[in-house]
Amino acid sequence: MNSRTVTLTIDGRSITAPAGATIWEAARSAGIDIPTLCHDPKLEPVAVCRVCVVDVENARTLPAACIRQVEEGMAVRTDTDRVRRARRTLVELLESGQPHADERRKPAEQDELARLGVQLQSDPSRFAATRSTPPVQPDLSSPVIAVDLNACILCDRCIRACDDVQVNDVIGRSGKGCSTRIAFDNGLPLGESSCVSCGECVAACPTGALTDKRLVDAAANGSDA
Known part of the structure; x- marks a missing residue:
């Protein structure tokens, strides 16, 4: 079992998550809601609805939180104007x-x-x-x-x-x-x-x-x- 963890920030909060976890999973574990329509915790994510997009610092596009894995030092915003639009x-x-x-x-x-x-x-x-x-x-x-x-x-x-x-x-x-x-x-x-x-x-x-x-x-x- 992989016990390695990474630390990132989501909406300014420092969060530690297992390596390989998705942004959606890390946010959910911290009580931060990221809406989604195509994802369910029981199912493998497929990222077809794209409603769970988030703003990742220095990223060119808005990635889908249900499939984007967390990275050390990653800074994520879930409720920016760009994300809401x-x-x-x-x-x-x-x-x-x-x-x-x-x-x-x-x-x-x-x-x-x-x-x-x-x-x-x-x-x-x-x-x-x-x-x-x-x-x-x-x-x-x-x-x-x-x-x-x-x-x-x-x-x-x-x-x-x-x-x-x-x-x-x-x-x-x-x-x-x-x-x-x-x-x-x-x-x-x-x-x-x-x-x-x-x-x-x-x-x-x-x-x-x-x-x-x-x-x-x-x-x-x-x-x-």
Whole structure:
């Protein structure tokens, strides 16, 4: 086991972290919040959402904290104007493609993207006309899980939850470019796929792309599932 540590500063605080740890992990251990949408502590980081960008002294660009490893003497700022602008723009772009509020299956208070938009005071209307693909009909073929790809931000959390955590290997990516989508068994409706309805993907999803039909329907009816 590697017991070597490095010392860095995050937002002016001196922090000691294990060598090989990421900036996100070091910040989290010190109680410093760095928002993210594609990362979860249970999953390997992939840095596809870029919401966790931070300002590293003398760095040319804003690195993703979930994959950038700590270095001795590194100076990190998590809440500069440059960082806030970058995060807000990224979140606005993601929000601009989301279904209208009355079409979403997940309440705003449970939607990580919606909560982050409120926190960052985002204005997705700036990019409202940029959607490049027509909306698709929700897949309600599963008795347990509802799929709304219009709410998917391609964070890959469901893929990693299904493949790496549960090792079911049902979910993957399909298509290229703006036509890229998550798919089940290479394009089957979820209810016809080999999904075992374990719910790991639903728990991992940060938006309303994957929801538990029973909980959503119960909430709509004002009752418990």
